[in-house]
Amino acid sequence: MSYLKGRKVFVTGADGFIGSHLVEALVASGANVRALVYYNSWNAKGWLADIPADILSSVEIVTGDVRDPTRMRELVRGRDYVFHLASLIAIPYSYEAPDSYIATNVGGTLNILQACRENDALTRLVHVSTSEVYGTAQQVPIPESHPLVGQSPYSASKIGADKMAESFHLSFGLPVVTARPFNTFGPRQTARAVIPTIAAQLLSGANELRLGALTPTRDFNYAGDTAAGMIALGGCAAAEGQVVNIGSGEEWSIEQTARLLMEITGQNVPIRCEEERLRPEKSEVNRLLADTKLIAELTGWTRQTSFRDGLAHTADWIGRNLQHFDPSRYQR
Structure with a gap:
């Protein structure tokens, strides 16, 4: 039986790419899920709208903003588990609007930490x-x-958020674990990320593939596996106060990823590197590969979806949802 069965869970950033997959997995685990959607006047649910209606009907969807401490105290109160995913994530936009990243990623995280500290029902907070x-x-x-290096305003804001979480554990004994996912991909990811950018161009019939740097490598992990890793950490008391990687343990370059997607989609086109898609030289992260021994030791979690299978699932979803993508422009 899942440790979450019948337990009250709160998810911030539930309307986002990873958040929507986590909500789906939490419902499947039997949790009573309250899902935070960033307030908007259209009453849009973000990617939660992509979840089948029979699953979504059991979710309590609430609106708000993690920058609002009063609202966060209200929504966290009485929850047994909190999964904090809400943040600004696009790296290119962080070069243009760093203040926004500090306000949401650091300030918003502080509000969640304070709310959790005041919540006597809390068993564990998973800070992402x-x-x-x-x-x-x-x-x-x-x-x-590994040393922490703020190579972009985005990463610097997340370092700040992580250190706030660490400080609340050390200062107040808050039962928080920091989950550190590597490059999650899958259905519902927007074209601000490289895999949807590649797949959308190929599936829309582009005669060339327009990308940024081709040599950087990434540890790509399928969204369902990332969500399962977060849930595993939420149920692990031994993980409290620790930072734990969630990744595949495999390394793929951007060019290798593009070539594999060409095989999967049957679209073989030349690749052109566009300057506007390049990060500033000293801001580019050239290599990421996760050491996943700790999460395996703590929880027994390992990734279940191969990179190729995950790409095939992702390409299939993008092909059925091309209306969400505009391959003609670079999405920041």
């Missing part, structure tokens, strides 16, 4: 980080002890 905080790998695979 990112592998971008490591910068370019100084050793591979990357262990949790």
Whole structure:
């Protein structure tokens, strides 16, 4: 029986790509899920709208903003488990609007931490980080002890958020674990990420593939596996106070990924590197590869979906949802 069966769970960032997959997995685990959607006047549910109606009907969808401390205290109160995913994530936009990243990623995380500290019902908070905080790998695979390097305003804001979570554990004994996923991909990811960018161009019949740098490598992990890793950490008391990687333990370059998607889609076209898609030279993270020994030791979690199978599932979903993508322009 899942440790979550009948337990009250709160998810921030539930309307996002990974958040929607986590909500789906939590419902399947028997949890009573309250899902936070960023307030908008259209009453849009984000990617939660892509979840089958029979699953979504059991979810309590609430609106709000993690930058609002009063609202967060109200929504966290009485919840047994909190999964904190809400953040601004696009790296290119962080070069243009760093203040927004500090307000949401650091300030918003502080509000969640304060709310959880005041919540007597809390069993565990899973704070979600990112592998971008490591910068370019100084050793591979990357262990949790790897130095933190703020190579973009986005990664710097996430380092700040992670350190706030650490401080609340050390200062107040808050039962928080920091989950550090590597490059999650899958259905519902937008074209701000490289795999949907590649797949959308190929599936829309482009006669060339327009990308940024081709040599950087990433540890790509399928969304369902990332969600399962977060749930595994939520149920692991031994993980409290720790930072734990979630990744595949495999490394693929952007060019290798593009070639594999060409095979899967049957579209073989030349690749053109566009300058506007390049990060500033000292901001590019050239290599990411997760050391996943700790999560395996703590929880027994391992990834279940191969990279090729995950790409095939993703390409199939993008092919059925091309209306969400505009391959003609670079999405920041």
